[in-house]
Amino acid sequence: MTGVVLVLTVFLACAVEAVEALTIVLAAGTSRNWRSALQGTAAALVTLAVTVAALGPAIGLIPLRALRLAVGALLLVFGLQWLRKAILRASGHKALHDEAGAYARQVAAAGAAAGGGRGVVSDWYAFTLSFKGVLLEGLEVVFIVVTFGTSQGSVPLAVLGAVAAVVAVTGVGLAVRAPLARVPENTMKFAVGIMLTAFGTFWSAEGAGAAWPGADAALLVLIPALALLGLGAVALLRRTRPPGGPAAGTGAPAPVGKGSTP
């Protein structure tokens, strides 16, 4: 796998999660207290960075074949979850994630909550909301960064993809000061689902002892084949979409739309 594919996969996965985390932080900041919301965000980012720093080298000590079997199996299960939900959303069988609606609900809940702070945190609710949101959305990214990075022997490159996504999403979020409702989340999730499933299939089969025809070049067949499978499933399921179903009226072309955490 080239470094470009590694960075791109982690970038896309991280960008999707960063958009969702940004919605939560914006809601906590605008409706409660910006200082506490940013403190919560910083605390969660530090926790995630420590997790990557601790898990990366520890996982790197496992023999490569056993690592690829375990990591590949986990990535495959994870990737199939992402792909399944992206297909269901794109075909109209599952409601599209509404970032603007999620923002409105978070703002309403934050506004109704009681105030109060502890120590240097002046608003505990805003801190906790931001911390929890960033930590939970970031855990999937950590999983992908650590597994992809260690399997390819390049955790720093995977971290680079994750950091680039966070910086890009944060930059746009600060510029528009609103949840990024127009980001094609479901398309990104569809692409990440395909990549995770392809690499999971490749690595876990290798870990189980199988040898792929063409070695690494097999990925160049697996990835487009899975993309075709996903697009075919979307086209097929669109024909059976119930009238007035969850995503009716969105007009999302396959597989464009918006999704959420699988």
Add this chain to the structure above:
Amino acid sequence: MKWIRSFALFWYDFVVGDDWRVAAGVAVALGATAGLVHGAGVNAWWLLPVAVVLLLGLSLRRAVTRAR
């Protein structure tokens, strides 16, 4: 006790997700691949892609049927 249960449920949901049959199917397919490679000397690289197509298809079918 409640905290441990919540912690376990979080990780189950995080790793396994909505359809446990997919995770179980992946485990069975990997076991069969290893069995064919190491037990029968068959280079069964093809088994996992076939399993992926079947598992994804069946999972989507279950989800669509359940939603109706």
